[in-house]
Amino acid sequence: MNSVTLGELVLTNARIVLANEVLEGSLRVDGGVITDIGAPSRTGLDLDGDYLIPGLVELHTDHLETHYAPRPRVRWNPVAAVQAHDAQIAASGITTVLDAIRIGLDEDTDVSAEEMRILAGAIRAGMDAGRLRAEHYIHLRCEVSAPDCLDSFLAIKDDPLVRLASLMDHAPGQRQFASLDAYKVYYQGKTKMSDAELDAFTARRNAQSLAHSGKHRRMISQMCHDQGIVLASHDDATRAHVEEAVDLGLHIAEFPTTLEAARASRQAGLSILMGGPNVVRGGSHSGNVSARALAEADLLDILSSDYIPFSMLQSAFSLADGVEGISLSKAIQLVTKRPAEAAGFHDRGEIAVGKRADFVHLRIEDGIPIVLTVWRQGQRVI
The missing domain is CATH 2.30.40.10 (Urease, subunit C, domain 1)
Known part of the structure; x- marks a missing residue:
């Protein structure tokens, strides 16, 4: 603009x-x-x-990366990728967006840490030039189990557009992938690994999680507090996960995977964020708790588009139309007022x-x- x-x-x-x-x-x-x-x-x-x-306020979209790396080993010009992403974001009614930049890489992607910084630079250039329709900030998706997570975080944490960091660990057998069957379906569908290759991959992911997750969570949390970066947990499944988030001073619970974790998050005063696609599809693609069930239990504060930009708007109207006790005004707050407040946008x-x-x-x-x-x-x- x-x-x-x-x-x-x-x-x-x-x-x-x-x-x-x-x-x-x-x-x-x-x-x-x-x-x-x-x-x-x-x-x-x-x-x-x-x-x-x-205007909608989006805290967690993974959509930009699909424009930059639409196929394995295919790269699009980063400026063109940002422009295409921005156009779809704005056409979905989103006027403020926190673009997710991957921090800490693993074998499910061929996009490097340096390429993530290039994408961040393209976002910043677009904002500085006034050619983006929405107002863009950066959300650092910190894969704390990855060996390079801390180094990648240190390389970008001082970018003035960084507004939010989430701490996630996608190792199998816990959090998003408590079901190993769901983990197998997801990763073999995505990477085409054989059973033997997946077994080796799983063993490496678990070893990395054991070696790195705890220390990276603590160190990154402290640096975010020092710099005023809002912190979110990710895929909490148990009360212990929520207690860890509270101990680290986190503010947002992204995508809790169980009713137990959502209830514990509410009791702890965390803002509960779920994905619009979960609402629209009627459930989680990983077999976890339904966002609609959390809405019905009054355990939902924020809706994010996750991987489908238009799902924010669609899911809000769907909840207003189909969940008792959720008026249109309340449903729209889930995609506007509530995320704005959680991220510190008071204007x-x-x-x-x-x-x-x-x-x-x-x-x-x-x-x-x-x-x-x-x-x-x-x-x-x-």
């Missing part, structure tokens, strides 16, 4: 989704900030009675006077929210 003078904007005849109600009316923007919300106006851009919701995430004018204009067709227009700071980007 090119730097321009942000003038006045009036939107009227809209169903405006506020934090606690849906208001049929209009709003006024001046200088990229909401200055008034009220009754329908005789002037302004007529939204024909469609919905107007806050956005809801339609309220004084907040940033980040909006999505949409209507529902055949049960699907269709994005028509997106504004960031009062400037149209879609």
Whole structure:
């Protein structure tokens, strides 16, 4: 988004989704900030009675890497990859996004740590040049079991766009892959390893986890606290996992895999984040706890797109339509206000006077929210 003078904007005849109600009316923007919300106006851009919701705030998307490395050993120009990713993000109603950069590599990818830093540089260049539709930050996905995790973290932690770090360990037999059968299906489907190759791979992953996970969690957590980087756990499965997260000073519980872990996270005051695809598909692809079940138990605070950008918007409307006790306003908070607060963005995430004018204009067709227009700071980007 090119730097321009942000003038006045009036939107009227809209169903405006506020934090606690849906208001049929209009709003006024001046200088990229909401200055008034009220009754329908005789002037302004007529939204024909469609919905107007806050711009979505995305904390965990793995989507950028698929543009840069769409096939094994295939690389796309990093600037082009960022632009393509940004366009899809914005068209999905996301106006603030934390792009996941992989920290600590293993054998399931051929993307190097240096290439991850190149991608981070392309994000920064796009932001500096003002040519990105959404506002981009960086989320460091720290695979703490990987031998190179700490070195990779040290090489990028000072980037000013780094806003969030998550601590994850995908070794088999625990967390996301407590089921070894699910682990086998996932990795053999992804890598085409034979049974013998998978057995050797599993043994290496477990040995690396034992050698590195504990110390990397402690060291990275301390450095994040020192630099004001928000911390998240990942795939907690047990109360002990949650207690470890609390001891390390983490704030967000990403993708808890069991009801036990979600309940413990709520009791500990962690914000519980689940994936939109889990909601849309009706369950986890790894056989873990359903995000919809957590929503029904009031154990869901934040929805992320994970690997499908549009799933944030789709899942929010799905929950509002299908889960008792979840109004549209509450469902939209899961993709706007709640993630903004968890990441420390206090100027956005809801339609309220004084907040940033980040909006999505949409209507529902055949049960699907269709994005028509997106504004960031009062400037149209879609």
